Amino acid sequence: MSEQDVLNPKHMPSNPEQATLEGKNKFLGFWFFLGGETVLFASLFGTYLALRDSTNGGASSQDLFGLELVFIMTMLLLTSSLTSVYAMYHMKNNDFKRMMIWLGITVALGLGFLGFEIYEFVHYIHDYEFTMRSSAFGSAFYTLVGFHGGHVVFGLSWIIALMFRNAKRGLNLYNAPKFYIASLYWHFIDVVWVFIFTVVYLMGVL
Amino acid sequence: MTDKSMTTIDQQQQYEQEKRKQEMKQQVITFALMIIFTIVAFGMVMAELPKLFVIPIMLILAAVQVGFQLYYFMHMSHKGHEMPSMMFYGGVFAAFLTILALVVLVWW
Incomplete structure (x- = not known):
């Protein structure tokens, strides 16, 4: 049996992402990485909580934040989380085409989220002259929310790259772990966003 | 002999497919709950309820929502x-x- 036969079995196992040693290692290593990411975001959240009232006489969170926009962004990201669950559901059923469709929807929703976030930042900078250098609050806000936005950009590039690279390969035991890990990352981005909309935006307008 | 073992594999796959289908239904319900939690959190802030009441509830809603995300969407509840x-x-x-x-x- 050649390597190709091993990676393309007649019957796909029910958990193709963990059928190979490489897949198992990636799975474990990635959860370890997510633990580290949690600490990273905690330090940014802690900094934001400490500095959010230091507005240096400039715009405060009450002046800036509009809940409508944040609500739309939250719905987009939350829905994209469900669509990537659908993608992994079809992956486990060995239905490559449907998996790609759902990943495509996930990417579209993620791009929508990103568009709104860029609009939001441009709006703050042009209409309120609120930048990273305005105040300690500005620095903390753009670092925290911008870091999350950076994760969205990275996650989207990751999923798009996987989709293009594997478009003609179909699903096998080589790329199943890759898709699974990328979807875990995407869920983690949503986990962070739940705290951002609660701690930054909702607590910011209260 | 080989035919027999093939049908067992098919049956096994059918069983697992059915199980995943059930799980997918649960995940859609989880999603609906997450949407409701989000709407409640936004609603409480928009209704301008007292701060000391809203903040703890909002943080609890966020924590539960993250738990759903981790255990159902990210499959942490699996073996x-x-x-x-x-x-x-x-x-x-x-x-x-x-x-x-x-x-x-x-x-x-």
Whole structure:
């Protein structure tokens, strides 16, 4: 049996992402990485909580934040989380085409989220002259929310790259772990966003 | 002989497919709950309820929503997630200490 036969079995196992040693290692290593990411975001959240009232006489969170926009962004990201669950559901059923469709929807929703976030930042900078250098609050806000936005950009590039690279390969035991890990990352981005909309935006307008 | 073993594999696959289908239904319900939690959180803030009442409830809603995300969407409720849980909760513990330290430093 050649390597190709091993990676393309007649019957796909029910958990193709963990059928190979490489897949198992990636799975474990990635959860370890997510633990580290949690600490990273905690330090940014802690900094934001400490500095959010230091507005240096400039715009405060009450002046800036509009809940409508944040609500739309939250719905987009939350829905994209469900669509990537659908993608992994079809992956486990060995239905490559449907998996790609759902990943495509996930990417579209993620791009929508990103568009709104860029609009939001441009709006703050042009209409309120609120930048990273305005105040300690500005620095903390753009670092925290911008870091999350950076994760969205990275996650989207990751999923798009996987989709293009594997478009003609179909699903096998080589790329199943890759898709699974990328979807875990995407869920983690949503986990962070739940705290951002609660701690930054909702607590910011209260 | 080979035919017989093939049908067992088919049956096994059918069973697992059915199981996944049930799980997918649960995940859609989880999603609906997450949407409701989000709407409640936004609604409480928009209704301008007292701060001391809203903030703790909002944080609890966020924590529960993240739990749904981790255990259902990220499959942490499945078997074989003991080590991943340990690693992730190790990170959560360090995260808790980080936030505690930064907040206490400023507010003391």
